[in-house]
Amino acid sequence: MEIIESTQNKRIKNWKKLLTRKGRKKQSKYIVEGPHLVEEAMKSQAVIESLIISSEKIEAYASYHEKAEFDVAVVTRDIIKLLSDSVTGQGILAIIKMPEKVKELSGLRPVLMLDEIQDPGNLGTLIRTADAAGFEGVILGEGTVDLYNSKALRSAQGSHFHLNIIHDDLKKWITAFSEKNMPVFGTALDERAISFREVEPMNRFGLIVGNEGNGVNASLLEKTTENLFIPIKGQAESLNVAIAAGILMFALYR
Template sequence: MKFIESIKNQQVKQWKKLLTKKEREKTQTYLVEGFHLVEEALKDKNNIIEIILSEDIEIPVTWDIQQLSLTKITSEISKAISDTETTQGVFAICKMKQPSFQTLKGKSFLLIDAVQDPGNLGTIIRTADAAGMDAVILGEGTVDLFNPKVLRSAQGSHFHIPVLFGRLEDWIQKFNQNQIPVYGTSLENGVSYKQVEPSSEFALLVGNEGNGVSMDLLSLTKNNLYIPIIGQAESLNVAVAAGILMYYLKV
């Protein structure tokens, strides 16, 4: 076990850099913070490169950290590498993973087109996990999966459900080739979601908070669905809408 006291230590500087997307992509690693997220990461120790613990924090007795690198740090360093106002003093450096279409199991998928709010993306991933979806696919323009706010909102679900990246046009083509129907979401030129029969095989496409799904993508879908607005609200939050549709469509 190492102990680092200086906030100017090169290792500390490297950890702080992981709060930026550029460094995360460069190193293919990211930082998770807090007891819950680290505990979720520990369910598969292959996720973890290193555990970092503030000197005033004790490791829970239920955690198995054998064969993992452990570094103790001062509370000052803990605050410096934290993305929260009040840090819990426990962190893990994790590896980015990128599954491929060929390795995916199951036939229910969620496609995300340019969702930009970190809280929305994290909530959508968490809901997809809860609804039993088989994978989430992030298209271009979507907020970084490993943004600390996304990770906190997802509550560890990105460890449980495959999250992939790529051009959604290509993914839709793959689903069409595999006879998996793709349903877009649109308030215009669509049908009520209740007119579609739930199924074990489908892909659901949701879009940007302000602009929705791009018209180019909507032109490639089997059907475009909408959720009727009964009250006076103009529209539903994308995470709420995604949750309603996933739970309805999935059998």
């Protein structure tokens, strides 16, 4: 099996561009790293363009490439480091094509809506928690960090393969859910807000959580069915957005 050794190789140069949002958008591809995410991609039938394996790990990852129906590239450890965005490289990456079209949301299960989430670790954790809580999908509003950011993907741990994830205008979805008699809950600390404990669990709703510093945009909060807060018993001023969302998702979904 031929080993790609040059960092000037055309394919390597193109793959390196996928470490930037601009490069991912231009090529409509992204990188996942590590055996767990590669395995999740295979299980979910994501469109894998290439599997990239370090030459020193070729035997360790035999089960991943021996029956592969896609391109397998063997590269040096230095090239793996060049394409990796993590501190501890695991010697295996996959180049995956972004889905051309996402499935429609049925509205039969809850949907998480994200307003200007900035931290990729928070984004990944929110997606993973929505998956664990049984939500149907996640809508990423304008200003939210890139889904295919490497840190977001690591934090999501493959859950982005399991959910319908849509980039869109949240106001449009609030209106659409309202027309289906589907309540939409915001998260806020204003005079309208009520404790989440006052809401009976249900099986279909939208939940909006917002920016780490500023919360949910006021123009969205004006359109919600109710705005909720989590009573804090200790002296902490607030909760991390992913923690708060996790509490609400599990508490509200019957």
